[in-house]
Amino acid sequence: RSRFRVNGTIVNRHLMEGLQERLVEITAQGQTIQLIMPARQRGLLDLYGGSPVIQQRDRVASAYMACQEAKKALETQQKSQQERLQRLDWLEYQIQDLSAANLTAPDELEQLELEHQRLNHVVELQQRSYQVYQALYHNDHGTLASADLLGQAESTLQHMVDYDSQLQPLLDLVSGALAQVAEAAHQINAYGDGLETDPERLQVVEERIGVLKQICRKYGPTLAKAIAHYESLRAELEELGSEGASLEELERNYALSQSNVTDECDQLTKLRYRAGSELEKQLVNQLKPLAMEKVKFTVEISPIVPTAAGADQVTFYFSPNPGEPLQPLAKTASGGEMSRFLLALKACFSSSNQPGTTLIFDEIDAGVSGRVAGAIAERLYQLSQRHQVLCVTHQPLIAAMADQHFRVDKQVIAQPISSILKQPSSPQVNRSGSTQVVTQIPESGMPELRTVVRISLLNHPQKRQEEIAQLAGGQSAQDAMNFAASLLSQAASWRKTCTVGRQDVGQTTKIRES
Template sequence: MLLCLQIENFALIDQLELEFGAGLNVLTGETGAGKSIILDAIDAVLGGKVSSRVIRTGTNRAMVEATFTSTPPLTAWLSEQEIDLLDENSVVISREITATASNIRSRSRVNGVLVNRQIMGGLRDRLVEITAQGQTVQVGQSAQVRDWLDLYGGNSPMQQRQKVATSFNAYQQAHLALEKRRTSERERLQQFDLLTYQVQELATANLSEPNELEQLAQERERLNHVVDLQQMSYKVYQALYQNDHETPAAADLLGDSEVTLNDMVEYDAQLQPLLDLVRDAQTAVMEVGRQINAYGEDLEADPQRLEEVEERIRELKQICRKYGPTLTEAIAYYQRIQAELAELNDSEQSIENLEQQEKACFEKLTQASDQLTQLRRQAAANLESRLLSELKPLAMEKVQFQVEILPTSPTATGADKITFIFSPNPGEPLQPLTEIASGGEMSRFLLALKACFSQASTAGTMVFDEIDVGVSGRVAQAIAEKLHQLSQRNQVLCVTHQPLVAAMADRHFRVDKQTINQNKGKKANNGNGEQRTVVRVTTLDNLTTRREELAQLAGGKSATDAIAFAESLLLQAANHRRQEES
């Protein structure tokens, strides 16, 4: 139940605080007085769409705060969202709307905790249900009618609908997999042929060593310079080990140095480490000389091997140009396309298998949809009976109404096209409600529909925006009684121009516009200060003020006859409430 609504700088409202009560809360006032602005504020604080126009001219920030009573299910849901209660019985929701130079921003809080749109949507469904004549469009939408019918049916249709959604998702995935395979079969075969050729080519190339190209380049250089290497190795051998000329080799010079140092050590033992170094150097030089000599003797020209190396280098460079640019990347590509080729060749993903999977999923979806259709037919029969009984007190005793359920292609919500069909007069054929119902008939139908859904709805507050437009007399009285009946189970907020409805209110508010001096915040009775229009709300909490307001609604002025009529309406409403209580 909505306890309190605080509004700041919202449209024509500068500051406003309203306290609502249980039962039927009615807002009245002249056309354009600002009644709908209050309902717009309720919609906005619960996450409704807003634009920069909702921010009062001359300001850049609007604020709406609503306080609701909590219920155990609501408390449990808030706990799941990790939102604590401020106290045991209330939930405070606020929305701040700020205008900047380029856009509009808003922030919503629940008990001081910032929340996103998804949470606000879930909270809105649990708190308030708004009904207006504008819902005529929704009545004509099969998807909306289907949602209403499932909600009316209770847990069984909703649970089965979830099974249908799961089955539809599985079918859709299977269907998409099949279509993807079908549409890509030609490309798959082309890709398969290409990868097969590439795998064969790379397998023939026998790629295993990423550094093979560098190693072959070195071998080619060696084979191309065999004679030079032989000559240079012999030159090194002579310089280090055995020189054919009179010039001594390095090994000979080191030998002479060793003899001299050996003599010196006899006189000074400190030179022993130097002697050891010379001996080591002589040994190393002699070893290098022997190895370089052996290297030179083993070198020989090998034209055939040189040709093989050249051919292998050409082959690897060709591989790199096609699959590289480096040999390492070519080897990695070879490994990757082997896996891709195996996947393309996977027999388990054949078209035949995918077709079987799709067929099985579709059969499961069809079965689940058929079960949902049966549950909907049961709910439709109950709704037809209940709605007709709700319409009779609204001066629609002879109306005919059916929930038409026609088969359609399965979707995530079933395989039904659902339409409300209606005939207001005996002998006339049933036709879609939105095509033949008058404004007054649509108002009564929506009211009766909400009466049917009131027990299934989780919302504690029902809002009706001029639901009584287009009716008068006995019908208006019937609507007033129906609204009061609904208010015994749910809090009802109603904007109305009907004195018959307003008279039935448990709490009555009058909305009007006033012109004030902006600087003083008082009614503008003179030219001092900037004049601004504001919306003001007065609680009509005594018999005199209510009588005067009802007289205004009935006759447009507080004439004697209008006052008498207003008194009769209040007396009639009081008698009706006493009869219901008894």
């Protein structure tokens, strides 16, 4: 079971996901697949262009939506007159039916049903009102009523108060109760006297209830729904019945909105060209230190039919090696080159991100080794000057560059039968559709095996050296330890000579997953 905490306080998943969108940026291996999609490349270019591009894209979206609405209005006006008249006839029929019902309040049916209950039981209500009055105030059968008994109690307490004033509050309570009983008796008597049988009103109420129930069946299921339907029918009738804008005017509006979309798209295209030119230069500068000294990169922008995102198709063209022609990124980049491309792209965006954003890289070093891995390690460390960087890696060169080193282990443990029985049973739905609660117990009676993940901070230099030696592998134990010590020493020296101003928020953490 997962638990989420923010500054030590437990929060729900929804809040955590909202915070993650603002504070954490995850770069996983699957993003290299998204990177080759044209729509994703266009979105990245817009993001790189910053506020001017994003705001212009919003203006394009607004203009495009207005154009679509103008087109819809024109198409609506172009509907055949016969269809329009048929719809008008149907609307008028329903409106006449609902208008004849004279609907007023949404709760009219409930109020009438209450009145019907009262009118249908007038005699019984009169009899019971008289019984209540007798029990409270005046009993014709010789038995003392509640008011009589309370009067006796009040008189007795008045004599007792003469000898003990502490009983005065009790006397006040009894006197108050007597007054309340008298008032209740007066009201129930008035209620009973006011009741009269009214067969004519009862018939009117029953007929009205029948009308309203029929309206609910046809236009409901509730009276409120029927009233809302009536209002919507009237609004549609007014819209269709009015002359509205002429066809020529709607055609002019549509043409004007199309021209507006074209103008806004042209402005967006210019901004994208400018952003693409800047991205080309910056990305090449970021790729060269990653063992791609001869890399070429261009942003190709080609026209398409205008959409809410503009009238441009954006394609990243890439040539990693000398003599190779520029081709779309999807056709030319290998796995390792794609990883470096993605890292360089993140570096280009990091300057626009708010300092303190947590960047998580999952296997960003996939498909690379040796000198390239070292270059990636240096680039990750430079990113950590402005951001907190978490990196999942199997590369010793990258792990050695980290400020902190965590080890992730997957272990198989035995789960006792007793703990299985204590766990909440899982509901299952059978073929008949009913739900059964099932607790699964191994048939052998032996402990059940499960996999757990443990994360350990390697805060001792010796443990970290051993871990990096294990990552290196392929050598004798002593050679691996010496190699790990050399990597840690070189990384420490490089960090000291790093000229980028360090922010307090920056920290590189490498997680080695075993």
